[in-house]
Amino acid sequence: MRIIRSWREQKAMLKQRFTFLLDADFEYPEGQREKMMKKLSVKLNKTREELELLFAELQTY
Known part of the structure; x- marks a missing residue:
């Protein structure tokens, strides 16, 4: 998986969702x-x- 978003961004996106x-x-x-x-x-x-798929999905937004 290629990481594009920072951990901070990923947490914010998950908390919003x-x-x-x-x-x-x-x-x-x-x-x-x-x-x-x-x-x-x-x-x-x-x-x-x-969960891994969810984190991978966050990289596509």
């Missing part, structure tokens, strides 16, 4: 991105694959 997401949902200690992805997966009721 899923209004129940909070800044805390995107916080994770250095090197523990997987933990955040699992938390988002549960909160959005999406599989890891669906």
Whole structure:
């Protein structure tokens, strides 16, 4: 996946699309991105694959 948008932009886009997401949902200690992805997966009721597709989709806007 080619990353075009910054993490800050991606978070803002996700928060706009899923209004129940909070800044805390995107916080994770250095090197523990997987933990955040699992938390988002549960909160959005999406599989890891669906979540990856969602992030890829954000790069096309």
